[in-house]
Amino acid sequence: MITALFGAVESGIIYAIMALGVYLSFRILDFPDLTVDGSFVTGAAVAAVMIMNGTHPIFATIAAVLAGFIAGCITGLLHTKGKINPLLSGILMMIALYSINLRIMGRSNVPLLNNETLFTKMGDWFNSTGIDSFFNSIASALGMGESLPKTWAVLIIMALITLLIKLITDRFLQTEVGLALRATGDNKRMIRSFSANTDQLTILGLGISNALVALSGAFIAQYGSFADVGMGIGMIIIGLASVIIGEAIFGTKTIARTTLAVIGGAIIYRIVVSLALRVEFLETGDMKLITATIVIIALIVPKFIDAQRDKARKRKLKAERLAALGVMNAKDGERIASSQTD
Template sequence: MLISLFGAFESGIIYAIMALGVYLTFRVLDFPDLTVDGSFVTGAAVASIAIISGIPPIIATLMAAVAGFFAGCVTGLLHTKGKINSLLSGILMMIALYSINLRIMGQPTLPLLNETTIFKQLESIWASTGINSFFNSILGSLGMDNTPATWSILIVMIIVTIAIKLLTDYYLKTEVGLALRATGDNQKMIRSFSANTDTLIIVGVGFSNALVAFSGALIAQHGGFADVGMGIGLIIIGLASVIIGEALFGTKTIARTTLAVIGGAIVYRIVVTLALQAEFLETGDMKLITALLVIAALVAPKAIRTRREKKRRLQKRTELSRYKVEEAS
């Protein structure tokens, strides 16, 4: 169980980068972007083929982010310049990327088990420092045996994800970022201030898909393979992470919201992992579990607010009745 939870936390922190990308389009730009299902695989495909070709893993991962940025920009262009509905633009790009990803990979699946990935480099570096043994000895002294030997991946990914979160926070507080947020709230208003909303949407969707592709590249290296179907339904996972995070941790500020999205991605992976431990559930039920989690995250906060409002009204009515009785006496 400990190993499973550790793995869920580890993959959750990587998927959190993808969730941040979904947050930018879904919440900030109010743009239902289904390109995510394709750009995630694009990132995995570009990084995998680059690593197999002998390019250093770090550069390959950055190349994946650039490829995702261009894919997002095309979606933005279809919507702004082609005047195609935002939802349809994402669907068209997602379909086109399926064939493009196959062209990049040359085959449906690319194995990376015998290749030097960024995580294998981290493990070899940290193994020589003895940090993995240090953490495992601490947990071993607490009676936790069979502890994972991939502390380097977890610690480095936490640092990378937090760095991307801080970069996103800073970007959204700049002049361009504020204009981007205003575009999502009211395009007509921001146009009255001579802002080019088309450019803002294109750049915003591009930046979002760059994060998604970056996450896809890391997941491919973490799992040891890139598959053309690994992005199917990913937008639902991203939305689940955003919605769960907002419901659990709140959205008072940008910094708190982006942190909530990261927390939501981790909670989602942990809940799915725990749910799959049940004997009556199978691996194929993961989509059903995701749907139920999203439904719960959407319905529960509204139900709680409704209950609080009813309680507040009842209390106010009681106080008013008491006041009338005192006035009459």
């Protein structure tokens, strides 16, 4: 159980980067971008092929980010310059990327078992510095040494990388360009009145969004030691689930809090899926059904809670009005009685 939870947290932190990309397109730009299902695989494919051909994992990962950025920009161009519906633009790019990803990989699956990746290098460095031994000794002292993986590299390094991306995203959204992006998602007509080019902002926003998605795909390919052409199917739902769960649990009062909520939502989502798959009557093939169920619950429960709060607030207001009316009637009765006495 502990090992499964540990693995869920590791993968959740990596998928959180993808969820941040989905947050930028769906929440900031208000753009239903289905390119995500394709750009996630593009990032994985580019990184896997370049690593397999001897490129350093860092450069392969950077190339994957650039490929994702280009894919997002093309989606933006289809919508802004081609005047194609936002939803259809994403669908068209997602379909096109399926063939492009096959071209990049040359086959449907690229294994990385015998290649050095970022995570193998991280693990080697952790072993050489003694960091793993330190954390393993703590785990052994707590009686959990047998349940946890041998290396802590993935968890610690990915947590730092994801936190850094979150901080950069927060800072970017507070800059002039970031504020213009937020305004574009809220009210395009208003931001146009300030001479802002909403087309360029939309293209830039979708490019950054899919760059983050591709980065997550590159990390997942190196984490799982393979890239597959079908690994992006339903990725947009996973991203939305992470965003919705995080917002429902942690709130959205500020940008910094919301981005942290998205990361938390991604981790919680992976933990829930991991626990659900341990139920006897559920199988690995039921993951999409589990994902859909989680999203439905995450969408319905907050609305149900808000409805109950509204009802309680209305009942309270009604009770206060009745109480005030009762006081007024009592005072009127006292005045009538005193006038009759006089």
